[in-house]
Amino acid sequence: xxxxxxxxxxxxxxxxxxxxxxxxxxxxxxxxxxxxxxxxxxxxxxxxxxxxxxxxxxxxxxxxxxxxxxxxxxxxxxxxxxxxxxxxxxxxxxxxxxxxxxxxxxxxxxxxxxxxxxxxxxxxxxxxxxxxxxxxxxxxxxxxxxxxxxxxxxxxxxxxxxxxxxxxxxxxxxxxxxxxxxxxxxxxxxxxxxxxxxxxxxxxxxxxxxxxxxxxxxxxxxxxxxxxxxxxxxxxxxxxxxxxxxxxxxxxxxxxxxxxxxxxxxxxxxxxxxxxxxxxxxxxxxxxxxxxxxxxxxxxxxxxxxxxxxxxxxxxxxx
Numbered sequence: 001x002x003x004x005x006x007x008x009x010x011x012x013x014x015x016x017x018x019x020x021x022x023x024x025x026x027x028x029x030x031x032x033x034x035x036x037x038x039x040x041x042x043x044x045x046x047x048x049x050x051x052x053x054x055x056x057x058x059x060x061x062x063x064x065x066x067x068x069x070x071x072x073x074x075x076x077x078x079x080x081x082x083x084x085x086x087x088x089x090x091x092x093x094x095x096x097x098x099x100x101x102x103x104x105x106x107x108x109x110x111x112x113x114x115x116x117x118x119x120x121x122x123x124x125x126x127x128x129x130x131x132x133x134x135x136x137x138x139x140x141x142x143x144x145x146x147x148x149x150x151x152x153x154x155x156x157x158x159x160x161x162x163x164x165x166x167x168x169x170x171x172x173x174x175x176x177x178x179x180x181x182x183x184x185x186x187x188x189x190x191x192x193x194x195x196x197x198x199x200x201x202x203x204x205x206x207x208x209x210x211x212x213x214x215x216x217x218x219x220x221x222x223x224x225x226x227x228x229x230x231x232x233x234x235x236x237x238x239x240x241x242x243x244x245x246x247x248x249x250x251x252x253x254x255x256x257x258x259x260x261x262x263x264x265x266x267x268x269x270x271x272x273x274x275x276x277x278x279x280x281x282x283x284x285x286x287x288x289x290x291x292x293x294x295x296x297x298x299x300x301x302x303x304x305x306x307x308x309x310x311x312x313x314x315x316x317x318x319x
Contacts (some may be wrong), residue, residue: 022071023111025057030067032108038116041065054293054300055238061116065101069114077161078238079103079113085155086237089214092150095143096120096233122225122232125255131229133260139231140224141267144248148213155214158243165217166243168207169277172284173199182291190308195287198315202280206273208244215243219251220303245270249278250285253310254303283311 027046035042044062055075059067070076083100090097104114123129130136158166176199180192216223217239225233239247249270252261265275286307293300 125224137264162241205276246277
């Protein structure tokens with residue numbers, strides 16, 4: 001489903017645990033599950049895919065398949081959701097997304113359902129890997145707009161299953177305030193006063209008044225693939241749901257900057273309130289992640305610092 005991202009930034013799929021209660025996975029476990037449940041693939045090579053993702057372990061199966069396994073209980077619901085909805089959404093989207101090929105069952109001491117997907121070639125998106133960031137901004141905005149136009153009948157409302165991506169921003173306030181307080185007790189150089197001001201501004205933005213729309217929920221570098229300098233796929237739909245589209249603007253601050261951020265905003269045509277909420281979403285993601293991942297994930301810490309810094313700078317410029 002995805003290729004390894006920058007080795008300097010990622011951790012081994014089965015070597016580092018990032019959550020209390022996380023289950024262990026390994027190529028040997030995947031082999032036993034494949035042999036027991038999908039014997040037609042028993043002779044294919046299996047290898048761990050280094051990934052910055054925190055909810056799922058990824059293994060490459062043969063040349064053109066990937067196994068995706070929840071690492072933590074809160075990610076378990078993502079399996080059935082992606083199995084059901086990704087094939088239904090894909091025909092309406094201008095970029096490839098993961099296509100499930102098989103649904104695995106619990107077994108071999110692994111407690112949850114898991115998925116086999118078609119492999120998508122590419123590397124995780126970074127500004128340096130994009131030949132033309134403004135073109136990527138336009139293409140991703142077109143993807144988001146296409147996603148928002150798809151009929152939402154029967155779709156899952158934003159909530160616990162997708163970490164609340166798409167819920168009203170105020171529902172994140174308690175967690176954000178706790179994160180800001182926690183950062184004051186660390187050696188982090190983040191300007192918590194500026195962060196608090198930017199967060200308050202986002203909370204004061206008018207709420208989404210229109211019908212809920214489809215959201216990806218986690219548009220960030222690790223969930224966008226690039227081939228030969230061009231945006232090639234959107235992956236990891238664990239945050240998929242129906243709600244306020246502002247959460248899908250986080251990519252404006254975690255990947256785009258300067259001119260490409262302006263192009264992204266213009267192509268989406270979002271109003272001032274949605275842009276302000278989107279900035280709040282980006283800030284909340286960074287603030288919550290930073291103290292949580294400080295003890296165990298340098299890659300996530302770098303990501304969180306970057307997005308917080310970008311949002312604060314944008315807020316103070318009044319853009």
